[in-house]
Amino acid sequence: MRDWLKIKQAIEQAKTIMLTTHENPDGDGIGSIVVFQHYLRKKSKDFRILMTSQLPEEFQFLDPLNTFEIYDEKKHSEWLLNVDLALLLDIGNYDRTGLMWEAIKQNGTVVANIDHHPYPNGHPFTINISDVNASATGELVYDFLNEIEPKYLTKEVYEAIYVAIMTDTGSFSYNNTNIQCHEIAAEAIKAGVDTAKLHQMIYGSNSRSKIKLLAAVADNIQYAHHGKVAWFVIDKEMMAKSGAIQEDVEGFTDFARSIKGVEVSFMIFENSNNSCRINFRSKGFYSINKVAQYFGGGGHSFAAGAKVNGTLSETIDKVLDKTIEIMKDQERIEK
Ligand SMILES: [Mn+2]
Structure with missing residues:
Protein backbone atom coordinates (compact mmCIF):
# COMPACT_ATOMS: atom_id res chain seq x y z
CA MET A 1 0.00 0.00 0.00
CA GLY A 204 -1.17 31.01 20.73
CA SER A 205 -1.21 33.76 18.14
CA ASN A 206 -4.88 34.39 17.36
CA SER A 207 -5.60 37.87 16.08
CA ARG A 208 -8.03 40.12 17.94
CA SER A 209 -10.29 40.21 14.89
CA LYS A 210 -10.48 36.41 14.88
CA ILE A 211 -11.65 36.40 18.49
CA LYS A 212 -14.16 39.14 17.70
CA LEU A 213 -15.57 36.97 14.91
CA LEU A 214 -15.59 33.94 17.21
CA ALA A 215 -17.66 35.93 19.71
CA ALA A 216 -20.22 36.73 17.00
CA VAL A 217 -20.27 33.08 15.96
CA ALA A 218 -20.71 31.84 19.53
CA ASP A 219 -23.60 34.22 19.95
CA ASN A 220 -25.38 32.79 16.92
CA ILE A 221 -24.97 29.03 17.19
CA GLN A 222 -28.17 27.20 16.26
CA TYR A 223 -29.15 23.73 17.42
CA ALA A 224 -31.12 21.03 15.65
CA HIS A 225 -31.97 17.34 15.81
CA HIS A 226 -32.47 17.22 19.60
CA GLY A 227 -29.36 19.28 20.24
CA LYS A 228 -27.11 16.83 18.44
CA VAL A 229 -26.38 19.33 15.68
CA ALA A 230 -24.79 22.73 16.28
CA TRP A 231 -24.42 24.98 13.27
CA PHE A 232 -23.60 28.57 12.47
CA VAL A 233 -23.33 30.96 9.61
CA ILE A 234 -20.60 33.43 8.81
CA ASP A 235 -21.85 36.01 6.35
CA LYS A 236 -20.07 38.89 4.68
CA GLU A 237 -21.40 41.36 7.22
CA MET A 238 -19.92 39.45 10.16
CA MET A 239 -16.59 39.32 8.35
CA ALA A 240 -16.62 43.05 7.68
CA LYS A 241 -17.71 43.95 11.22
CA SER A 242 -14.98 41.91 12.88
CA GLY A 243 -12.27 42.73 10.38
CA ALA A 244 -11.43 39.03 10.21
CA ILE A 245 -9.98 37.27 7.18
CA GLN A 246 -11.10 33.96 5.74
CA GLU A 247 -8.28 31.96 7.33
CA ASP A 248 -9.53 33.09 10.74
CA VAL A 249 -12.47 30.69 10.60
CA GLU A 250 -10.20 27.63 10.90
CA GLY A 251 -11.10 25.79 14.07
CA PHE A 252 -14.52 27.36 14.56
CA THR A 253 -16.37 24.22 13.53
CA ASP A 254 -14.30 22.21 16.03
CA PHE A 255 -15.29 24.75 18.66
CA ALA A 256 -19.01 24.18 17.94
CA ARG A 257 -18.49 20.42 18.07
CA SER A 258 -17.00 20.74 21.56
CA ILE A 259 -20.40 21.60 23.07
CA LYS A 260 -21.87 19.01 25.44
CA GLY A 261 -24.48 16.83 23.73
CA VAL A 262 -23.47 17.96 20.26
CA GLU A 263 -22.42 15.15 17.91
CA VAL A 264 -22.20 17.03 14.62
CA SER A 265 -21.33 20.62 13.85
CA PHE A 266 -21.15 22.57 10.66
CA MET A 267 -20.26 26.03 9.45
CA ILE A 268 -21.73 27.81 6.45
CA PHE A 269 -19.35 30.47 5.21
CA GLU A 270 -20.66 32.89 2.61
CA ASN A 271 -18.18 33.29 -0.26
CA SER A 272 -18.28 36.34 -2.46
CA ASN A 273 -19.39 34.57 -5.66
CA ASN A 274 -22.85 33.29 -4.73
CA SER A 275 -21.45 30.13 -3.20
CA CYS A 276 -20.84 28.92 0.33
CA ARG A 277 -18.07 26.93 1.93
CA ILE A 278 -19.29 24.25 4.35
CA ASN A 279 -17.21 22.61 7.07
CA PHE A 280 -18.44 19.52 8.89
CA ARG A 281 -17.20 17.96 12.12
CA SER A 282 -18.38 14.90 14.03
CA LYS A 283 -17.50 13.65 17.49
CA GLY A 284 -17.25 10.10 16.16
CA PHE A 285 -20.69 8.48 15.98
CA TYR A 286 -21.83 9.97 12.65
CA SER A 287 -19.79 9.88 9.43
CA ILE A 288 -20.30 13.35 8.08
CA ASN A 289 -18.16 12.98 4.96
CA LYS A 290 -21.27 11.37 3.45
CA VAL A 291 -22.97 14.76 3.68
CA ALA A 292 -19.92 16.50 2.22
CA GLN A 293 -19.81 13.96 -0.62
CA TYR A 294 -23.50 14.56 -1.37
CA PHE A 295 -22.64 18.21 -1.99
CA GLY A 296 -19.66 17.36 -4.19
CA GLY A 297 -17.03 17.70 -1.46
CA GLY A 298 -15.16 15.14 0.58
CA GLY A 299 -12.91 14.51 3.52
CA HIS A 300 -12.55 12.22 6.49
CA SER A 301 -15.39 10.52 8.39
CA PHE A 302 -15.27 13.10 11.17
CA ALA A 303 -13.88 16.18 9.41
CA ALA A 304 -15.06 17.08 5.93
CA GLY A 305 -16.02 19.98 3.70
CA ALA A 306 -17.79 21.04 0.55
CA LYS A 307 -18.58 24.05 -1.61
CA VAL A 308 -22.24 24.68 -2.42
CA ASN A 309 -23.50 27.06 -5.11
CA GLY A 310 -26.45 29.26 -4.23
CA THR A 311 -27.48 31.96 -1.82
CA LEU A 312 -26.91 31.72 1.89
CA SER A 313 -30.54 31.03 2.80
CA GLU A 314 -30.94 28.34 0.13
CA THR A 315 -27.77 26.67 1.31
CA ILE A 316 -28.75 26.71 4.99
CA ASP A 317 -31.97 24.79 4.29
CA LYS A 318 -30.34 22.30 1.94
CA VAL A 319 -27.39 21.53 4.19
CA LEU A 320 -29.36 21.30 7.41
CA ASP A 321 -31.97 18.99 5.87
CA LYS A 322 -29.39 16.72 4.28
CA THR A 323 -27.27 16.53 7.43
CA ILE A 324 -30.23 15.43 9.55
CA GLU A 325 -31.40 13.00 6.86
CA ILE A 326 -28.01 11.30 6.71
CA MET A 327 -27.74 11.25 10.52
CA LYS A 328 -31.15 9.52 10.69
CA ASP A 329 -30.00 6.94 8.12
CA GLN A 330 -27.00 6.14 10.28
CA GLU A 331 -29.16 5.91 13.42
CA ARG A 332 -31.32 3.31 11.67
CA ILE A 333 -28.30 1.23 10.69
CA GLU A 334 -27.01 1.32 14.27
CA LYS A 335 -30.36 0.04 15.60
MN1 LIG B 1 -4.48 15.87 6.50
Missing part, protein backbone atom coordinates in the same frame (compact mmCIF):
# COMPACT_ATOMS: atom_id res chain seq x y z
CA ARG A 2 2.84 2.39 0.80
CA ASP A 3 5.07 1.81 -2.20
CA TRP A 4 7.67 4.48 -1.45
CA LEU A 5 10.05 3.21 -4.10
CA LYS A 6 7.57 4.37 -6.71
CA ILE A 7 7.66 7.89 -5.28
CA LYS A 8 11.45 7.80 -5.05
CA GLN A 9 11.75 6.67 -8.67
CA ALA A 10 9.23 9.23 -9.94
CA ILE A 11 11.29 11.96 -8.27
CA GLU A 12 14.56 10.55 -9.65
CA GLN A 13 13.15 10.49 -13.16
CA ALA A 14 11.78 14.04 -13.00
CA LYS A 15 13.85 17.11 -13.69
CA THR A 16 11.18 19.64 -12.82
CA ILE A 17 8.68 19.08 -10.03
CA MET A 18 5.65 20.94 -8.76
CA LEU A 19 4.48 20.60 -5.16
CA THR A 20 1.04 21.54 -3.93
CA THR A 21 -1.73 20.87 -1.41
CA HIS A 22 -5.43 21.73 -1.16
CA GLU A 23 -6.97 25.21 -1.14
CA ASN A 24 -7.30 26.86 2.29
CA PRO A 25 -4.16 24.94 3.24
CA ASP A 26 -3.75 23.54 6.75
CA GLY A 27 -0.77 22.52 8.84
CA ASP A 28 -0.75 19.00 7.44
CA GLY A 29 -0.59 20.06 3.80
CA ILE A 30 1.92 22.84 4.45
CA GLY A 31 4.11 20.75 6.76
CA SER A 32 4.15 17.87 4.26
CA ILE A 33 5.22 20.22 1.47
CA VAL A 34 8.05 21.56 3.65
CA VAL A 35 9.31 18.00 4.21
CA PHE A 36 9.48 17.35 0.46
CA GLN A 37 10.98 20.78 -0.09
CA HIS A 38 13.95 19.72 2.04
CA TYR A 39 14.19 16.38 0.25
CA LEU A 40 14.07 17.92 -3.24
CA ARG A 41 16.71 20.48 -2.29
CA LYS A 42 19.01 17.69 -1.15
CA LYS A 43 18.36 15.96 -4.45
CA SER A 44 19.14 19.20 -6.34
CA LYS A 45 15.79 19.13 -8.12
CA ASP A 46 14.30 22.09 -9.90
CA PHE A 47 10.96 22.57 -8.15
CA ARG A 48 8.32 25.12 -7.27
CA ILE A 49 5.58 25.18 -4.68
CA LEU A 50 2.35 26.45 -6.21
CA MET A 51 -0.63 27.09 -3.96
CA THR A 52 -4.27 27.95 -4.64
CA SER A 53 -4.48 30.13 -1.56
CA GLN A 54 -2.19 31.95 0.80
CA LEU A 55 -0.49 30.45 3.84
CA PRO A 56 -2.40 31.31 7.02
CA GLU A 57 -0.32 33.64 9.16
CA GLU A 58 0.35 31.09 11.89
CA PHE A 59 2.11 28.82 9.38
CA GLN A 60 4.27 31.43 7.72
CA PHE A 61 7.23 30.60 9.95
CA LEU A 62 7.47 27.33 8.01
CA ASP A 63 8.31 29.32 4.89
CA PRO A 64 11.11 31.67 5.98
CA LEU A 65 12.44 32.09 2.42
CA ASN A 66 9.03 32.84 0.89
CA THR A 67 9.13 29.92 -1.51
CA PHE A 68 5.39 29.23 -1.44
CA GLU A 69 3.84 30.95 -4.47
CA ILE A 70 0.20 31.58 -5.32
CA TYR A 71 -0.68 29.97 -8.66
CA ASP A 72 -1.17 32.56 -11.35
CA GLU A 73 -2.08 31.33 -14.82
CA LYS A 74 -0.16 34.11 -16.58
CA LYS A 75 2.94 33.63 -14.53
CA HIS A 76 3.06 29.84 -14.19
CA SER A 77 1.25 28.15 -17.07
CA GLU A 78 4.34 28.08 -19.27
CA TRP A 79 6.48 26.67 -16.49
CA LEU A 80 3.77 24.08 -15.74
CA LEU A 81 4.03 22.83 -19.33
CA ASN A 82 7.55 21.61 -18.61
CA VAL A 83 6.83 20.03 -15.25
CA ASP A 84 7.68 16.31 -15.25
CA LEU A 85 6.03 15.47 -11.96
CA ALA A 86 3.25 17.04 -9.94
CA LEU A 87 3.41 15.90 -6.33
CA LEU A 88 0.12 16.41 -4.48
CA LEU A 89 0.09 16.22 -0.70
CA ASP A 90 -3.00 15.88 1.54
CA ILE A 91 -5.17 16.99 -1.37
CA GLY A 92 -8.40 15.09 -0.54
CA ASN A 93 -9.85 15.80 -3.93
CA TYR A 94 -7.93 16.82 -7.05
CA ASP A 95 -10.29 19.68 -7.84
CA ARG A 96 -9.13 21.31 -4.63
CA THR A 97 -6.11 22.38 -6.69
CA GLY A 98 -8.37 24.73 -8.64
CA LEU A 99 -7.19 25.83 -12.08
CA MET A 100 -3.89 24.01 -11.68
CA TRP A 101 -5.60 20.68 -12.10
CA GLU A 102 -6.88 21.67 -15.56
CA ALA A 103 -3.35 22.61 -16.62
CA ILE A 104 -1.83 19.40 -15.23
CA LYS A 105 -4.48 17.31 -16.95
CA GLN A 106 -4.08 19.08 -20.29
CA ASN A 107 -0.31 18.77 -20.16
CA GLY A 108 -0.51 15.06 -19.34
CA THR A 109 1.85 15.57 -16.39
CA VAL A 110 2.77 12.55 -14.24
CA VAL A 111 0.89 13.02 -10.94
CA ALA A 112 1.91 11.41 -7.67
CA ASN A 113 -0.50 11.72 -4.77
CA ILE A 114 0.27 11.13 -1.09
CA ASP A 115 -2.74 11.39 1.16
CA HIS A 116 -4.77 9.99 4.02
CA HIS A 117 -8.18 11.06 2.72
CA PRO A 118 -10.54 8.40 1.37
CA TYR A 119 -11.17 8.23 -2.39
CA PRO A 120 -14.57 6.51 -2.54
CA ASN A 121 -14.96 7.21 -6.26
CA GLY A 122 -11.49 6.23 -7.38
CA HIS A 123 -8.71 8.59 -8.40
CA PRO A 124 -7.07 9.93 -11.56
CA PHE A 125 -3.44 9.91 -10.34
CA THR A 126 -0.48 8.15 -11.97
CA ILE A 127 0.80 7.04 -8.58
CA ASN A 128 -1.46 7.05 -5.55
CA ILE A 129 -0.22 6.37 -2.04
CA SER A 130 -3.21 6.88 0.19
CA ASP A 131 -3.76 5.35 3.59
CA VAL A 132 -6.80 6.35 5.60
CA ASN A 133 -5.27 4.76 8.68
CA ALA A 134 -2.55 7.38 8.79
CA SER A 135 -3.28 10.15 11.28
CA ALA A 136 -1.99 12.77 8.86
CA THR A 137 -0.21 13.08 5.54
CA GLY A 138 2.68 14.19 7.75
CA GLU A 139 2.81 10.65 9.13
CA LEU A 140 3.11 9.33 5.56
CA VAL A 141 5.88 11.70 4.51
CA TYR A 142 7.75 10.74 7.68
CA ASP A 143 7.35 7.11 6.65
CA PHE A 144 8.69 7.93 3.18
CA LEU A 145 11.84 9.59 4.49
CA ASN A 146 12.34 7.03 7.23
CA GLU A 147 12.29 4.24 4.65
CA ILE A 148 14.07 5.93 1.76
CA GLU A 149 16.58 8.31 3.33
CA PRO A 150 16.39 8.54 7.13
CA LYS A 151 19.47 10.76 7.26
CA TYR A 152 17.31 13.60 5.99
CA LEU A 153 15.16 13.45 9.13
CA THR A 154 16.76 16.51 10.67
CA LYS A 155 15.38 18.73 13.42
CA GLU A 156 14.05 21.15 10.82
CA VAL A 157 12.25 18.39 8.94
CA TYR A 158 10.85 16.98 12.16
CA GLU A 159 9.42 20.40 12.97
CA ALA A 160 7.39 20.33 9.77
CA ILE A 161 6.29 16.74 10.41
CA TYR A 162 5.31 17.59 13.97
CA VAL A 163 3.22 20.58 12.83
CA ALA A 164 1.47 18.37 10.26
CA ILE A 165 0.57 15.71 12.81
CA MET A 166 -0.23 18.03 15.70
CA THR A 167 -2.65 20.14 13.64
CA ASP A 168 -4.40 17.21 11.94
CA THR A 169 -4.96 15.31 15.18
CA GLY A 170 -6.18 18.35 17.15
CA SER A 171 -3.00 18.16 19.25
CA PHE A 172 -3.27 14.38 19.59
CA SER A 173 -6.94 14.44 20.66
CA TYR A 174 -9.07 13.35 17.66
CA ASN A 175 -10.07 9.81 16.73
CA ASN A 176 -7.32 9.61 14.12
CA THR A 177 -4.64 9.84 16.83
CA ASN A 178 -2.69 6.58 16.70
CA ILE A 179 0.43 4.86 17.99
CA GLN A 180 2.54 5.95 15.02
CA CYS A 181 1.89 9.63 15.47
CA HIS A 182 2.92 9.48 19.12
CA GLU A 183 6.05 7.56 18.16
CA ILE A 184 6.92 10.13 15.51
CA ALA A 185 6.33 12.91 18.05
CA ALA A 186 8.78 11.16 20.39
CA GLU A 187 11.35 10.99 17.58
CA ALA A 188 10.82 14.70 16.92
CA ILE A 189 11.52 15.53 20.55
CA LYS A 190 14.65 13.34 20.48
CA ALA A 191 15.80 15.33 17.43
CA GLY A 192 15.50 18.52 19.48
CA VAL A 193 12.12 19.88 18.40
CA ASP A 194 10.58 22.29 20.91
CA THR A 195 7.00 21.03 20.74
CA ALA A 196 5.61 23.51 23.27
CA LYS A 197 7.02 26.38 21.23
CA LEU A 198 5.52 25.03 18.01
CA HIS A 199 2.14 24.65 19.69
CA GLN A 200 2.26 28.20 20.91
CA MET A 201 3.29 29.58 17.53
CA ILE A 202 0.25 27.99 15.92
CA TYR A 203 -2.41 28.13 18.63
